[in-house]
Amino acid sequence: MILMENVSKWYGSFQVLNGCTTSVSKGEVVVVCGPSGSGKSTLIKTVNGLETIQEGKITVEETIVSNRKTNLNQLRSRIGMVFQNFELFPHMSVLENVKLGQMKVLGRADSESENKAKLLLDRVGLADHAAKFPSQLSGGQQQRVAIARGLAMDPIAMLFDEPTSALDPEMINDVLDVMVELANDGMTMMVVTHEMGFAKKVADRVVFMDEGKIIEDATKDDFFGSPRSDRAQQFLSKILSY
Amino acid sequence: MQYNWDWGILFRDPYIWWLVDGLQWTLTIAICAWVIAFCLGSILGIMRTSINPYLRFIGTAYVELFRNVPLLVQLFLWYFVFPELLPEEAGRWVKREMPMPGFTTTVLALGLYTASRLCEQVRSGIEAVGIGQRNAGRAIGLSETKVYIHILLPNAYRIIIAPLTSEFLTIFKNSSLALTIGVIELTGMTRQIEEYTFQGFEAFTAATVIYSLVTFTVMGFMLHLEKRLYVPGMIAAEK
Numbered sequence: 091m092i093l094m095e096n097v098s099k100w101y102g103s104f105q106v107l108n109g110c111t112t113s114v115s116k117g118e119v120v121v122v123c124g125p126s127g128s129g130k131s132t133l134i135k136t137v138n139g140l141e142t143i144q145e146g147k148i149t150v151e152e153t154i155v156s157n158r159k160t161n162l163n164q165l166r167s168r169i170g171m172v173f174q175n176f177e178l179f180p181h182m183s184v185l186e187n188v189k190l191g192q193m194k195v196l197g198r199a200d201s202e203s204e205n206k207a208k209l210l211l212d213r214v215g216l217a218d219h220a221a222k223f224p225s226q227l228s229g230g231q232q233q234r235v236a237i238a239r240g241l242a243m244d245p246i247a248m249l250f251d252e253p254t255s256a257l258d259p260e261m262i263n264d265v266l267d268v269m270v271e272l273a274n275d276g277m278t279m280m281v282v283t284h285e286m287g288f289a290k291k292v293a294d295r296v297v298f299m300d301e302g303k304i305i306e307d308a309t310k311d312d313f314f315g316s317p318r319s320d321r322a323q324q325f326l327s328k329i330l331s332y
Numbered sequence: 333m334q335y336n337w338d339w340g341i342l343f344r345d346p347y348i349w350w351l352v353d354g355l356q357w358t359l360t361i362a363i364c365a366w367v368i369a370f371c372l373g374s375i376l377g378i379m380r381t382s383i384n385p386y387l388r389f390i391g392t393a394y395v396e397l398f399r400n401v402p403l404l405v406q407l408f409l410w411y412f413v414f415p416e417l418l419p420e421e422a423g424r425w426v427k428r429e430m431p432m433p434g435f436t437t438t439v440l441a442l443g444l445y446t447a448s449r450l451c452e453q454v455r456s457g458i459e460a461v462g463i464g465q466r467n468a469g470r471a472i473g474l475s476e477t478k479v480y481i482h483i484l485l486p487n488a489y490r491i492i493i494a495p496l497t498s499e500f501l502t503i504f505k506n507s508s509l510a511l512t513i514g515v516i517e518l519t520g521m522t523r524q525i526e527e528y529t530f531q532g533f534e535a536f537t538a539a540t541v542i543y544s545l546v547t548f549t550v551m552g553f554m555l556h557l558e559k560r561l562y563v564p565g566m567i568a569a570e571k
């Protein structure tokens with residue numbers, strides 16, 4: 091469903107992505123990991139065109155993302171995205187956050203949007219918080235609202251950029267639980283995360299990045315069983331050593 | 333030398349009406365100029381944060397041009413020089429037939445100048461809201477325009493309410509420059525009262541009190557507005 095072929099990107103003379111090739115099939119969960127600054131956020135943002143690329147090709151279903159003529163807004167409305175810092179809209183209630191895209195992008199009626207929003211908030215365990223403002227929620231709760239906001243658009247795939255790395259430890263599991271459930275429901279997901287427990291539980295494949303390159307792209311069992319590259323091994327031993 | 337205090341002068345016909353009339357001019361100039369500054373400044377501020385490099389350039393050029401020439405110089409340029417640069421017909425119209433030339437020129441000059449300052453406030457507000465919010469809006473499929481309407485601007489204006497208040501108060505005070513091109517607004521009327529009655533102290537005290545009262549009223553109104561628009565957890569701009 092998502093296909094990246096030889097994707098390269100530069101910030102000035104600094105090459106942040108270097109010939110990245112990978113894919114996510116329908117219903118697949120792909121975890122992307124790697125050291126800080128290796129280009130994971132940049133890579134995942136190229137999928138919905140939040141970051142442009144200079145070389146290569148990205149295809150989502152039949153849409154070529156990197157094509158200038160592509161209607162990016164329409165593409166984005168079909169791909170959910172969850173950010174490290176939640177990025178809920180602070181001037182809107184939780185309910186309005188989940189309604190906004192439905193109404194202003196999909197053109198759904200107010201009542202339909204509201205019903206859908208309530209249903210999704212219930213699904214992420216926040217039905218009681220619909221009237222609150224984002225700042226009145228904990229980080230874990232905000233992130234679950236952000237997931238609901240993405241799901242409200244009936245996406246064909248969900249992108250996650252380190253969804254739990256800004257959270258206090260005791261809230262991480264609440265968010266991961268929602269994501270695991272989503273994965274088990276068959277959602278196509280690309281997830282940048284260092285939560286290897288999550289990867290072991292639901293990932294189909296693991297992509298390991300370093301310095302803008304995809305060093306390893308393996309099935310979960312291969313990756314955790316016998317990572318081929320030294321760097322992936324080092325990385326794993328570092329984050330799994332605690 | 334003996335100074336004869338006479339506070340009663342302020343309440344006597346016609347002087348009290350002069351003050352009222354002056355205040356009316358001052359307020360009218362300030363409000364009209366504010367409307368221009370706010371609308372144009374917002375458009376320019378949006379342009380300066382746009383993804384389109386041409387729009388960004390226009391915004392930047394405007395700010396550099398208007399912010400770096402003293403307001404009084406701009407006022408004189410618009411009043412004395414600008415009509416000469418127009419085609420003959422238009423120039424004559426501006427000089428001879430344009431209604432209330434001093435007032436119109438002041439409103440325009442003050443509005444265009446303050447727009448450059450408003451632009452910078454709006455730009456800094458939008459930047460404070462941040463790229464993360466912009467991307468979150470884009471990620472659900474909102475167009476650039478809708479990202480501005482539904483996300484960036486509502487947050488940016490909330491952040492910059494305090495600086496906007498002081499910009500309005502500055503316009504209000506700057507409106508007294510109008511007297512240099514013959515508009516007898518509040519300060520002008522005050523001088524006129526002094527010339528007619530020699531009660532300068534009383535007249536200028538009255539003007540000071542009136543300016544202060546308006547300032548406090550505006551500040552009170554803006555505080556009220558800030559409370560009305562408050563959302564929990566909102567970041568405030570540094571003054």
Ligand SMILES: Nc1ncnc2c1ncn2[C@@H]1O[C@H](COP(=O)(O)OP(=O)(O)O)[C@@H](O)[C@H]1O
Nearest residue numbers: 101104106124125126127128129130131132133
């Ligand atoms: N807008 C930018 N301009 C210049 N360099 C950037 C920009 N955004 C990210 N980078 C650089 O690109 C590299 C990869 O960043 P990022 O994709 O955020 O890495 P990761 O998410 O893996 O930590 C980093 O070295 C970062 O400093």
Ligand SMILES: [Mg+2]
Nearest residue numbers: 130131132252
């Ligand atoms: Mg990152």
